[in-house]
Amino acid sequence: MTGLGVGLIGTGYMGKCHALAWNSVASVFGDVERPRLVALAEVNADLAARKAAELGFATSTGNWRDLIDNADVDVISVTTPNAFHAEMAIAALEAGKHVWCEKPMAPLLADAERMQAAAARSGKVAAIGYNYIQNPMIRQIKALIDGGSIGTVNHVRIEMDEDFMADPQSLFYWKSEASSGYGALDDFAVHPLSLLFILFGHVETVIADMVKPYAERPLASGGSRAVENHDIASVLLRLECGISSVLMANRSAWGRKGRIALQIFGSTGSILFDQERMNEIELYQNAGEKAEQGFRRILAAPIHAPYDRFIPAPGHGLGFNDLKIIECRELLSAIRGERAHLIHFDDGLRIERSIHAMARSFAERRWVSLLES
Amino acid sequence: MTGLGVGLIGTGYMGKCHALAWNSVASVFGDVERPRLVALAEVNADLAARKAAELGFATSTGNWRDLIDNADVDVISVTTPNAFHAEMAIAALEAGKHVWCEKPMAPLLADAERMQAAAARSGKVAAIGYNYIQNPMIRQIKALIDGGSIGTVNHVRIEMDEDFMADPQSLFYWKSEASSGYGALDDFAVHPLSLLFILFGHVETVIADMVKPYAERPLASGGSRAVENHDIASVLLRLECGISSVLMANRSAWGRKGRIALQIFGSTGSILFDQERMNEIELYQNAGEKAEQGFRRILAAPIHAPYDRFIPAPGHGLGFNDLKIIECRELLSAIRGERAHLIHFDDGLRIERSIHAMARSFAERRWVSLLES
Amino acid sequence: MTGLGVGLIGTGYMGKCHALAWNSVASVFGDVERPRLVALAEVNADLAARKAAELGFATSTGNWRDLIDNADVDVISVTTPNAFHAEMAIAALEAGKHVWCEKPMAPLLADAERMQAAAARSGKVAAIGYNYIQNPMIRQIKALIDGGSIGTVNHVRIEMDEDFMADPQSLFYWKSEASSGYGALDDFAVHPLSLLFILFGHVETVIADMVKPYAERPLASGGSRAVENHDIASVLLRLECGISSVLMANRSAWGRKGRIALQIFGSTGSILFDQERMNEIELYQNAGEKAEQGFRRILAAPIHAPYDRFIPAPGHGLGFNDLKIIECRELLSAIRGERAHLIHFDDGLRIERSIHAMARSFAERRWVSLLES
């Protein structure tokens, strides 16, 4: 039994998602050793034991450091709250384990920098769970762009909107505290930035506006409390490659549930995408008969690898959780030393720097360059 | 070790799909014992061994009857070509195993009838893999209808279209042979019928028209061969409950990839669905301000159970394979003796009778009643 | 002043629509003499006078025969209730006037036959107001089909649905009386048939099912009255050219407002259209990279003549009333003796024969051939 030994810290939604991916990756892809689900850590032994049974892990512990010390564990999934990522990821890397850490890296830039340094020292794989980039349709977009299907890209708009903070009557909770971050900017903007990075590279200059749709929110105890961060962020930016872009994020956008909408404009065509219809892209090309030009709605199909590993027929649809299985497969490639479609700690750090620059541009009401800091 | 012992016969796409479901059902739902993947059968021992490793089964065999004889196997997934279903399912039922058999039951009505009889005798669960009915959005449609959200339903249109037979240049293969069945009718129409059954009940009278878009198809050896069945079928029908319906199926429909489109008309509203956008339904209600009425696009969300078992956020999207995991969970309920959202052999048999009646109505150019035969 | 002299009988919605067209056709097209709006007839002199002022006609009368006798009138628009069409159109034709008559020709087939005969005798233009065929996007569909863009067409589905009869609480009125016609069949099915005719030719055999969603409807006086015709009709049909088709009509379809949905399947592609989005068509072609195939949404543009006569920029949108202006321009071509994109009385009669055949196929529960009668 030679499959990789897996440890999992955290069993919230993302922990479950990692567990499902570790469970399914061999069956889906058929070209990798079945990973061994060695050990799972949770905040206490009871919960850990229950979750291990549920998620198929062989052993469990209430102390995550047991996984660090477990020689049978080769790779550790870190899916705990963001504030814990740095300590766990660094410990794992220093113990010679590969790390698969959920995004964002850390609330504080200094912590993210320490994580990146630890990864660089370790020589191990240290990847961030930016699952949206794993969508075969995003890869198809990349293939189209790299293949010149829409010529030279000159402008990109990207929106990420949900409505879980949209109700002004919902109670104040930690997401509205300044200590949790800037609001929409770090909650949401990291995802569009991961897509912009994969498709076009890193950000150079930014100017952001941010808004509090509700100045205060009610408390369970009665009365209300002032909201400390911003549910809406809008950013003008320029990428290093010269492309101009507008990035918009709104976590109070009624009716939007998982929207990540891309509009990519090139010199010979355009591409549209919306994560709410994640199995579709739209492609316009200035080609062929003028009377027949239009946006073409392309449905995900086996030809858009690795969709074929999941379903042999087109148009049947992958789901959100399937993206994590693909990400897991990429991680296994990286661990094998192969080229992988992943965002590692070094690029992840640059994404997080962009977020902090956006916040600064808002605070100082001016364009901020990423080269400044 | 108390989880159910699982045997799997066949590892084509549906076999893989069953394996993924058996692998994931406990992790996803968290409320069932993790099934034990006991044994897998394929056409020869080598393939079986390779697939067992890939799909996580403990043992393997080149002889499917080994599974029948294996006391540790409690339930058998039958995912072999349709012609083998009867023999395997009946053997399994007679050996006291539960059976989870892919659709359709059998090419010959007589075989389907024998399967149903065996199931009735056995007292075991004998369910058919009609996965589309497991979509939480289909359940939501059912809840809407049963709750009176669109009043009394009076008319239903349902279309199932794909394009895998659309190219007249693709070589003649067994799907165009009469021995494989009627064509679109049994390939496709069973799925819409499974949905009609779940939502409204069984069919009473039918009249069908069928078409061969291409009279012949090329042979690899040169020349061509006459097509023996029909890629397109259109059916007027009346359900036992009195609803009138139109059922259309086309496996030569360029551009359609996995379309199963429902239009349900009621006395106070309408519901639309298309499997190509399986995470959405559209609901129109004659309610509220006239100036604000319209079709409402509802995105799958945790409130549409069991979506919540997969993803805690709305609008993120289930995939086709997830439906099989839900089906597997329903099967476990049925085995526990609980009420389950499944199509068992008895109702499955009636679905297949409808197909044969449609073919007869075409051959005899007349309305055919299901009560006739 | 050499423009054609126009008479208008009837000033309901369609009368207004004709008036708008006569008023605008010269300005829009710029290549025809401005018609002279000579005389308008209504049921009494007062209404006629008021409408003439409103709609820009020079004179008015309460007696439509005055228009027949008016030597300055060259062409007469007949937009009165269907039961009056025959008398008026025949009188106009016999007086040597061209006739532009609203659809359908007449409730009774015998009347439609007399109209056709009168037209044939007269040598004048006798056209029916099938405005949907005038949509530039329908012409584009025809150009695509005729140019082989989707290969050989083998199957067509067409639906026409609205919801003006959908409310079971709305009072019984003449549209539910048998004397008004078959219901959805003549209210709606003529429009799809006009499109099928323009694109593919006439119908050969039919079998229809018809449904009354509501057996009775309330009376203003209290109580209720039995509904005498059918709001829903579904028809399997074969065209003379061999294409198989399904035609569906529902005037009780909640949420549908002006839906006329076409699905055209060919050997190398498909075309979709919905009148509710009348400025769009969708085209799928099995061409180019497989990974990039999809339905292409084509927006109406100047290249789709005569859109260019209305708007010089693409994607800005024609409206329903604009179709009548195009129809009017075609009528002027026909009057000039040029080839025109119109449905004349001879083909219109065949469309109405198809309707009667459908009703018969329902009554007799059998396939009916158009060659029978």
Place this chain on the structure above:
Amino acid sequence: MTGLGVGLIGTGYMGKCHALAWNSVASVFGDVERPRLVALAEVNADLAARKAAELGFATSTGNWRDLIDNADVDVISVTTPNAFHAEMAIAALEAGKHVWCEKPMAPLLADAERMQAAAARSGKVAAIGYNYIQNPMIRQIKALIDGGSIGTVNHVRIEMDEDFMADPQSLFYWKSEASSGYGALDDFAVHPLSLLFILFGHVETVIADMVKPYAERPLASGGSRAVENHDIASVLLRLECGISSVLMANRSAWGRKGRIALQIFGSTGSILFDQERMNEIELYQNAGEKAEQGFRRILAAPIHAPYDRFIPAPGHGLGFNDLKIIECRELLSAIRGERAHLIHFDDGLRIERSIHAMARSFAERRWVSLLES
């Protein structure tokens, strides 16, 4: 004959559009005197005569000042190139005529200011042809917002995109000269600003980024010429009412033909609109069953006045040119001294000031307040 006397200067597309509106307004609305099409001016007498015949004007002239001097002309449509608007509109106003002038008012802010001053002095109606605000669906949006249907609006995104400048191979022409204006900003941004104004009021602060997708464009004579203005503009802005907004304009956006997309976010719901589907809006409300919430696609219908004046049935669709007829009707109301849904020179001037502020914010790379200048 008491209808208003109309003069028209200019017969390009917008001139034709005005002529169509003057021709049809009485027939469509039935509640206003039929305007008299008195005189038309073009650059020379021949063209003027030809256009007068075509568009139905009684007289014509090669000298636009003849219209100013014509006592029978009560209102003048100014549809000439933007650079001529000021001189003509001011002359007309000073001669005591009402003015209906196409947008924008003038390339130079000083000219727009003179126009506004002339209008103020004259006491006559001086309206700008911002036709998009006349869409009944825009009025419905306004009614929804004003009626509190989506609570308090907190954020708005608006995009205007077309592709007439998208081809880098198309020859350099005057639209790329600095003298023609800023590019997308004045070509396009005025339209979104007209909508923002009608719905929410004026702009307070702005910061813009602008891009040249193509640094140079080819010359017919060979070689190329540097592009002097920007085809793409993106603007963060705050309205006087406090709402934050993002305005995006791109005249090189392949595939976009007439897109003006609005996303309006409020405290209890959202509204979406896209001019390419101008007969639809989408409304999301946080109301009713959670499991049934979704964006509702509302089709234009008679209840959305004045759609009813055009068509008595819902979902049949107005066209772009119909908006001008509505605008004409509003103008007649204003002339009668009634409240009208129009943008007059005073608010139009403020819209144009916003454009200049955006350009300045780009040039100076900073937020600019409208109160500054």
